[in-house]
Amino acid sequence: MTCSSGYGAWSARENRLAPVAHNPYNSQSLPLLTRDWCPSRLFMTENKQSINISGLFEYLPHRYPFLLVDRVTDLQVGDCISGFKNITMNEEMFNGHFPGQPILPGVMILEAMAQLSGVLAFETKNKRPADGVNYLFGGVEKARFRRPVIPGDRLEMHSKILADRRIMMKFSCQAYVDGELACDATLSVVEQTSEQVGQNR
Numbered sequence: 001m002t003c004s005s006g007y008g009a010w011s012a013r014e015n016r017l018a019p020v021a022h023n024p025y026n027s028q029s030l031p032l033l034t035r036d037w038c039p040s041r042l043f044m045t046e047n048k049q050s051i052n053i054s055g056l057f058e059y060l061p062h063r064y065p066f067l068l069v070d071r072v073t074d075l076q077v078g079d080c081i082s083g084f085k086n087i088t089m090n091e092e093m094f095n096g097h098f099p100g101q102p103i104l105p106g107v108m109i110l111e112a113m114a115q116l117s118g119v120l121a122f123e124t125k126n127k128r129p130a131d132g133v134n135y136l137f138g139g140v141e142k143a144r145f146r147r148p149v150i151p152g153d154r155l156e157m158h159s160k161i162l163a164d165r166r167i168m169m170k171f172s173c174q175a176y177v178d179g180e181l182a183c184d185a186t187l188s189v190v191e192q193t194s195e196q197v198g199q200n201r
Helices: 106-125 194-199
Strands: 008-011 016-019 071-076 080-086 133-145 154-164 168-177 180-193
Touching: 071 106, 080 106, 106 133, 106 154, 106 168, 106 180, 154 180
Parallel strands: none
Antiparallel strands: 008 016, 071 080, 080 154, 133 180, 154 168, 168 180
């Protein structure tokens, strides 16, 4: 299963989502996609899972100003997830990064993609923070930043499971603005219990 697209197919040559002429609500008209790609979900259909900001509190222990996912737009358990973060000028980081030229720090894009991946990990493992379990950042590989992300942008994020081990999961992640690739990276998260986190202090 893949997170289906209502906008277009990924073009590796152009680092963009290429629009295609079809009805976004007709899954039979979707382009053929490879197994290793979880494409964009820019349109919702009734049979897809959506999680709003209130629902995200069940999956993520983060809160303002460090909750960096506004909504999950599609989720396929054990496979992939899509969601977005609206970038606004009132984000506290823009007071210093940079005055007069606000740019979302690249590490915040990575964190946002990791949080989205964490939701997929919780749902795939059928666990929640309320169970005393959390997923911590385990590593970053092959991170590339392709374009700046600024206030007014919507950061569309996509994550697909590459590896699923007992306490570690690895994901292929991409973030877009207006269909243009802004960042891609391979991220890993590690499962830890509340007791383990306390022991590591």
